[in-house]
Amino acid sequence: MDLRALEYFVAIYESGSLSAASKKKFVAQPSISSSLKQLEQSLSTSLFVRHARGVQATHAGEQLYPLAKQLLDQAVAIRDVFSTDTTKTPFRLGLIKGLGVARMSDLLGRFTRAVDSLELTLVSQDEPCQARIISRDLQLNNEQFVPMWQEEYQLAIPLHHGLALIDNINILDLQDLAFIQRSPCEGWAYLKQALKNANVRVDTRAKIQTIEYALGLVKAGLGCAFIPVSDDIIKDQKIHFKPIKDLSISREIGLGYTHMSDTVKMLQAVACQN
Amino acid sequence: MDLRALEYFVAIYESGSLSAASKKKFVAQPSISSSLKQLEQSLSTSLFVRHARGVQATHAGEQLYPLAKQLLDQAVAIRDVFSTDTTKTPFRLGLIKGLGVARMSDLLGRFTRAVDSLELTLVSQDEPCQARIISRDLQLNNEQFVPMWQEEYQLAIPLHHGLALIDNINILDLQDLAFIQRSPCEGWAYLKQALKNANVRVDTRAKIQTIEYALGLVKAGLGCAFIPVSDDIIKDQKIHFKPIKDLSISREIGLGYTHMSDTVKMLQAVACQN
DNA sequence: ATTTGCTATAGTTTTTACCTATATCAGATG
DNA sequence: CATCTGATATAGGTAAAAACTATAGCAAAT
CATH class of the missing domain: 1.10.10.10 (Winged helix-like DNA-binding domain superfamily/Winged helix DNA-binding domain)
Incomplete structure (x- = not known):
């Protein structure tokens, strides 16, 4: 026993x-x-x-x-x-923005419960840290990347916008659309190329970097944005989210680390569950 | 932990x-x-x-x-x-005679302490048992034998016997010696051959099987006996024990078993510990 | 009827707990 | 004071244990 x-x-x-x-x-x-x-x-x-x-x-x-x-x-x-006075396990975890509060809360909750005396510090993904939750495109050369989930890019549309009434949005529907451009962004680069290929121009009203600001401006009715959506974001009832037909792109979110410590190992175990 | x-x-x-x-x-x-x-x-x-x-x-x-x-x-x-009401571990251990009370008490004490709920039954080596403490010559074909200790054969001499005064007993000194023959016995067979080789005859007064009886008769002054000695026996102050020059024979005592159960394994561990 | 989520088993791999051998050291001994 | 002795710690290897993946089988859920 x-x-x-x-x-x-x-x-x-x-x-x-x-x-x-x-x-x-x-x-x-x-x-x-x-x-x-x-x-x-x-x-x-x-x-x-x-x-x-x-x-x-x-x-x-x-x-x-x-x-x-x-x-x-x-x-x-x-x-x-x-x-009692010995190691708390300090751990700096870098996060990119827009990962979804519910999902991240769950993940971090399970992580802190899984490691005795974990002292978790969340920092931006570009700050010194022992591991990062990042998208695949941010992976550095010396970094391992363990995929966790994927988020599809969708068009974020204000509530009373005309496009909200269209069931299947085509790229041609974006002609002269008031648009909030988020970059640097893999999705934007992809969409830009597709717009060029279809000889379609959007009316860029704002250029911002973060998903939060993009969502804020969409909510304010300024225009539409093409952003990766998580469960949290989709729940926002002041915005419609619709995919663009034939434009299927998603970002892959995963765990990036350079050194596999026991704590990173445990985070990976937690992250890869479900 | x-x-x-x-x-x-x-x-x-x-x-x-x-x-x-x-x-x-x-x-x-x-x-x-x-x-x-x-x-x-x-x-x-x-x-x-x-x-x-x-x-x-x-x-x-x-x-x-x-x-x-x-x-x-x-x-x-x-x-x-x-x-609380489940297995006591019943274990039948066969013993040959004359193993030495102190040594056996120690061994069996350590054995019983080493096994939870051991129910030890000591039986004769020729009765059904799970393991036996035997001499090498009793080992059966299908039996493993793990050596434990060796006992040298020595001449057991009554206290006031003439031979008690001789420092180095020679086989010729045994001529016409009142002798207590213990057999079947590896030692007796060996001695018998050596006596024949030396053209010496002993005066066999008794033929017995067990070391106990042999010692009893020696103590009673009936004659000498050639038996394997353990520490216990040597302590007997009514008998002298002396080796016979150039007659070095010993019996090897060990653990015999046919099936290696956990309990036998533990007995072996205990037995092989000095 | 099919799917789903569970438990149990088989076979394999990884990790752990053991082994023997031995280096090193300080106390005991002659 | 030299040598012996009995202790601890480490190295390298082996066997057993604890884990894994794959999957069979089953009954409940859909």
């Missing part, structure tokens, strides 16, 4: 399934299954009734849970006795 | 040295050293001051010991909650 096995047991008990426990503990599901089996063998009792979907604690499992909890808490307390 | 590391720590604390702890825990000394080092790293503190001979607990070590003890006791208690 080992502390790790008890940790897995507690995770299973609290999650209600082996699969959920495996996510919680950042190990593969068969590792949880095998560990539980060995714990049951060493205690000579069954701890859970297995169902097709999830497990249910047996009487023995109910008995063991508080005891295991207490033992694990005591082990943590022992660690704390000796480590 | 792991339970095993804490067990090793407690063993070191209680023994006062890593070497003693390694014997207590039946692992090699480098395993203890390495485990302690890792525990100290994980707690970010030094637990012992190392000396050339043994270690001394630091303040942190003094602090940790009761906490570790408590945690380990709790872990044992949890095991007990679920295993």
